Amino acid sequence: MEDGEQNKELEVAPALIAVHPTQDSVAVAVGSDLRVFNLKTGCPVQLVDDTAEPFHRDSIRAVCYGSNGKLLVTAGDDKLVKIWHTDGWSCICTVLSEKRVSAVAISNDGLFISFADKFGVVWVVDLDGFHDHQSLASKKAVPILAHYCSIITSLEFSPDGRFIISADRDFKIRVTVFPKETSDGAHEIQSFCLGHTEFVSCLAFVWDSDNPDGLLVSGSGDSTVRLWDITSGSLLDTCEVGAEAGSQGFQLSNGKEDECCPAITDLCAIPICSLVAVVIQGLSGVVLLSCNLSDKTLSITQVISIKGEAFIPTSMGTSSSSDELWMVAGVSSLQGSNSNSLARVKAISGFIKMKPDSGEVVATVLEDKDIPGGMQLLEKLQGSAEIKEEVVLAAAETLKTAMRNLLIKKQYSVEKREFRKRGRNDRKTKH
Incomplete structure (x- = not known):
C-alpha cells in the first residue's frame, strides 16, 4: 500500500470545544x-444555515468565538469557513478556501477573521458591516502572508491587535504586523520566535490588568511549553512539561518506553488567574502551569488526573470570567466504532479559589451532574452513544498516529524523492 493511501486511512480529526467569552454557550465540533x-436558556441550539454551502461536509478543524461573543467561526477539511451569528444561531456567511483550513482566529475588535490553510497561506475576511447580512454574504478572503508550503497549526491575534501570530510544523512562530489595509498584504515581520525542536501545535496569550499586552505561550511536539516576548522574539522560559509530569508519577496511556517526548496537543490560558492548562498526548488529565508575568517564568502548579475512566482531552476552552475549564475528548470516523464520531465532555472548577499567598490551586474535576447545563448539556454535546474505555484509548492512539503523519515531515531516500517528483500532478503541459 502506498504512503498516501495509508495516511488517508488515518486521517481522522480530534473533537474540538469552544466556550462563549461570558459562558453563555458551549460549542463542540466532532467530525462534520x-x-x-445555550447555557442561558438551558436548551440545545438549533443551527440555521441557508447559505449556498449549507453546513459542513467534512471534518471541522477549527472552531472559535469572537471576543465579544457575537460570532462563532468554524472551518475545516471541506474548505469552508462558516461565520455564525450567536443571536439567532444562523450562518450569515460562508467563505470558500482554496485549500483545507487548519486554523482560525478572530481579531479582538471583531473586525477581521483570519484563517490558515494546509498550504501555509494566511487569509483575512474583513467583517466591516457584518450587521448587514446581505453585505457580509458577498465577503471574500484575501491572502496576507504565507509560510511557504508549511502547514500552519495555530493562529492568534495579539491582545492589542497589532500583530498576528502564526505557528507551523517547521518549528517556527512568526509575529507579523497586522496591516492597516488587508488588501496590501502583511509584509512587515516583527520577529520570529525560534527554539522549539518539533512542530508547534498551539498558541495562547497570558495577560492581566497589570500586563495588558501579555506574553505568548506555545506548545510543541517536543513536549515543552515555552514563554515568549513577541516584540523581540526572545525566549523567556521553557517548561519541560512532559518530563516533569512523568517525574511526578503520571503514566501516559498507551505510552511506550522509546517515546520520551509526548506532544503538547493543546493549551488554554485561564483569564481569571495567571494559569495555563496544558494537554499532553496520552495523559488522562491536564497539567496546570503558573505563569509569573512579572518574573516571566513558567512552572508546573498541579497535575489534575481524570480518575475512574479513560479520558484523554483533545481540546480545551474557557470564558474570560467563569471558573470552569471545559474539556472534550473524542475523534471523528473511528474505525470499529458504532458511532461516526465520539465525544466526551468534562469540566474542571475551582480556579477562583486559588490561594493568593501560596499560589496553590484547588481545582477539581466536576461530576457530570454538577457541570453547568447538567445532563441535558452532555446529551447534546456528546450524543447518546455509549463510549467504552477501550474505544477511547483506541481513539487516542489513532489521533496520535494521525498527528504524527500530518505534522512530522517524512524523510525520503533520493530514489523515493525522484519517484515522487515524476508522479506529481501539478505540472502544467506547455504548448
Whole structure:
C-alpha cells in the first residue's frame, strides 16, 4: 500500500470545544457535526444555515468565538469557513478556501477573521458591516502572508491587535504586523520566535490588568511549553512539561518506553488567574502551569488526573470570567466504532479559589451532574452513544498516529524523492 493511501486511512480529526467569552454557550465540533448548547436558556441550539454551502461536509478543524461573543467561526477539511451569528444561531456567511483550513482566529475588535490553510497561506475576511447580512454574504478572503508550503497549526491575534501570530510544523512562530489595509498584504515581520525542536501545535496569550499586552505561550511536539516576548522574539522560559509530569508519577496511556517526548496537543490560558492548562498526548488529565508575568517564568502548579475512566482531552476552552475549564475528548470516523464520531465532555472548577499567598490551586474535576447545563448539556454535546474505555484509548492512539503523519515531515531516500517528483500532478503541459 502506498504512503498516501495509508495516511488517508488515518486521517481522522480530534473533537474540538469552544466556550462563549461570558459562558453563555458551549460549542463542540466532532467530525462534520457542530453541536451547541445555550447555557442561558438551558436548551440545545438549533443551527440555521441557508447559505449556498449549507453546513459542513467534512471534518471541522477549527472552531472559535469572537471576543465579544457575537460570532462563532468554524472551518475545516471541506474548505469552508462558516461565520455564525450567536443571536439567532444562523450562518450569515460562508467563505470558500482554496485549500483545507487548519486554523482560525478572530481579531479582538471583531473586525477581521483570519484563517490558515494546509498550504501555509494566511487569509483575512474583513467583517466591516457584518450587521448587514446581505453585505457580509458577498465577503471574500484575501491572502496576507504565507509560510511557504508549511502547514500552519495555530493562529492568534495579539491582545492589542497589532500583530498576528502564526505557528507551523517547521518549528517556527512568526509575529507579523497586522496591516492597516488587508488588501496590501502583511509584509512587515516583527520577529520570529525560534527554539522549539518539533512542530508547534498551539498558541495562547497570558495577560492581566497589570500586563495588558501579555506574553505568548506555545506548545510543541517536543513536549515543552515555552514563554515568549513577541516584540523581540526572545525566549523567556521553557517548561519541560512532559518530563516533569512523568517525574511526578503520571503514566501516559498507551505510552511506550522509546517515546520520551509526548506532544503538547493543546493549551488554554485561564483569564481569571495567571494559569495555563496544558494537554499532553496520552495523559488522562491536564497539567496546570503558573505563569509569573512579572518574573516571566513558567512552572508546573498541579497535575489534575481524570480518575475512574479513560479520558484523554483533545481540546480545551474557557470564558474570560467563569471558573470552569471545559474539556472534550473524542475523534471523528473511528474505525470499529458504532458511532461516526465520539465525544466526551468534562469540566474542571475551582480556579477562583486559588490561594493568593501560596499560589496553590484547588481545582477539581466536576461530576457530570454538577457541570453547568447538567445532563441535558452532555446529551447534546456528546450524543447518546455509549463510549467504552477501550474505544477511547483506541481513539487516542489513532489521533496520535494521525498527528504524527500530518505534522512530522517524512524523510525520503533520493530514489523515493525522484519517484515522487515524476508522479506529481501539478505540472502544467506547455504548448
